[in-house]
Amino acid sequence: MEVTVIGCGYVGLVTATCLASIGHTVRGVENDPRKLRLLQECHCPIFEPGLQELMSEQCGSGQLRFTSDIKSSLEDAQVIFLAVGTPPRPDGMVEMCYLDAAAKELADALGGRTADGSLTIIVKSTVPPGTSRRLNEVFRQRTQSELHVVDNPEFLREGSAVKDFLEPDRIIIGGDNPEAFRIMRRLYDPIIKREENFLAMNWESAELTKYAANTMLAARISFMNEMSILCDSYGADIEDIRKGIGTDFRIGPWFLRAGCGYGGSCFPKDVAALEHISRSVAHESLFVQAIQTINRNQKRRFYDKLVAKLGRPIEGAQIAVWGLAFKADTDDIRESPAIDIIGYLLSAGAHVRATDPKAMDNMKQVFHDSIQWVVDPVSAAVGADAVALLTDWPQYSTLPFRKIAATMNRPIIVDGRNCLHRDIMRENGFQYYPLGRPAVESKVRVRSKT
């Protein structure tokens, strides 16, 4: 099919590339000139495993092209994705200006077109209930084409986005038109493994499903973070509890890891949005508020633990930060707990030396030269009074810990992701503080500063 994707960020670019890889002809529309230049030169502007390779193949074969000109991208289009950002406003409400602007540009570009009735506009962005129904009305009034709007929320995870898109658990389509459902079924045919995984429903159900999924996942994390407080107080181990409840098939093992808080471009904004969505129908969602409060507190709790275990005043302390991305395998720092935690450290007068395999350039836009940037965790730790581990990059668990301990001022690690091995920490002489797990404590060796 002929596909246009408007907005080539994380979701739009993965959607465009993956749809090209399953045989569709795809035109990506991007209005950020810097990104567009990279895309047109076939350079992937984000770090996402496997995406650059797939993009190169599809650009090379001509299945995938990029432009800033909506009108030209629509010439033969049968389906058009809207995949622009819907970021949070400061009060948590969903900022709809990018989607509304893109929809207006699209309606203007479609203005004169008289289509054969098979034009489908797909809202891929995460939007509050009622949005797709409203857009359906707007497009019908503003264009002469006979077209249908469907909502098609995206469930990919950054870090495994290509695989998630090509092997989805389910595909959800919200709409009211059987022909539009049939077109969507055809579009996704090569990746639908089982018929029951293609779920058609009304617009509002599809839109709310996305918020429900992310809020449920965030709730699981916040619940485990809440339990980790009890573990610290009662001497229990949150990892044992995770296994103990995760093996119950009614609960399952996913999203049960305690840590220094969830982040990313989706959970914080979608949970905050659900609070507003509830409020706009006069429902005060205490549940959703609690998820957010626990997450906020957890970042502070990590910082308080670090301060408590430091053995010296935080003011003037040298802290190495390992990991800036909101999770491993991405360069995305949006709402990363590292932003808040580094902020607390700097406000208290600590000196921060930070590193991340992929996210440093992005984080430099936030902290500029108020912190020191180093390329690897070993150099970050030299002379440090403590390490704050904030992202679960797998390579952090196999570092040369003996060498690191020898170069630190105090061999202290506070593990905000519970991802290091306690035995290795003990063997290498660290004071090791995970969250909700028993600490490894031995006599602290303080190197005298010369």
Ligand SMILES: NC(=O)c1ccc[n+]([C@@H]2O[C@H](COP(=O)([O-])OP(=O)(O)OC[C@H]3O[C@@H](n4cnc5c(N)ncnc54)[C@H](O)[C@@H]3O)[C@@H](O)[C@H]2O)c1
């Ligand atoms: N990032 C994720 O993991 C993820 C997962 C599922 C759903 N979502 C949802 O998908 C949507 C997009 O998220 P994202 O992370 O890809 O955002 P993003 O900010 O990375 O990408 C949006 C892109 O759209 C471009 N854009 C904006 N207006 C445009 C216009 N009028 N014409 C052409 N291009 C335009 C921007 O320049 C940007 O490149 C959001 O609603 C988000 O909530 C994101």
